[in-house]
Amino acid sequence: MLYTFLVKIVNPFLTLINGRLKIYNQENIPEGNYIIVAPHRTWMDPVLLALAVWPKKFSFMAKKELFKNPLANKFLRALNAYPVDRKNPGPSAIKKPVTMLRKTNLSTIIFPSGSRYSSKLKGGATVIAKMANVPLVPAVYQGPLKFGQLFSRKPRHIAFGKPIYIDRKQRLTPEVQADLEKQMQAAFDSLDKQINPQYKYVMPPKPKNDDF
16 A cells, blocks of 8 residues: 555656656566566666556565664565665575565566666576566666756656566576676667667766675
8 A cells, every 4th residue: 555655646746846757668568577677777766667667566675774774664565675685695585576476466676787886787687587487678767866856857768678588498507697688788778779879877986885
């Protein structure tokens, strides 16, 4: 209920202060559950991506540090978020999203780079997609990267690529994994060019207190 309640508030508010979200290739969104994979460019990414495909609902990975406060813990879990130790993820980082994808109506959003301060893709999303037997849906966001910039009325854009399906019988060898990562990166590059051929994401400097 909290998830739906916040969507009904946040979406009109963002439209009011920033204008309507511009969505490209929405026809690429498949039926059933799936994993949205996207470059991580702003802390707002999960919210903006989830709003773009509402009324489909999502679960979210979030760093465990955000759950330390009891109130924040309760709030995040009500939004279908679950904690992950980014430095030492362990088996639960795979098992939890796989279970949710297979046994609930919640899709999920994963940022393969794991951080806004890295562009190197990691393999967790592909493993989860294979085990859950769901496709990866590439997506990119272009627009304001900080909340205050939303008031500048610079438009928000989100584009979705064609789903990437992984054969459950295929072993995720290093070669196969590398090929899937190339497919994701090629999709990200193509979607960025579709929105704006001149676009170039400038990665922010990594904070000193972020040792991930």
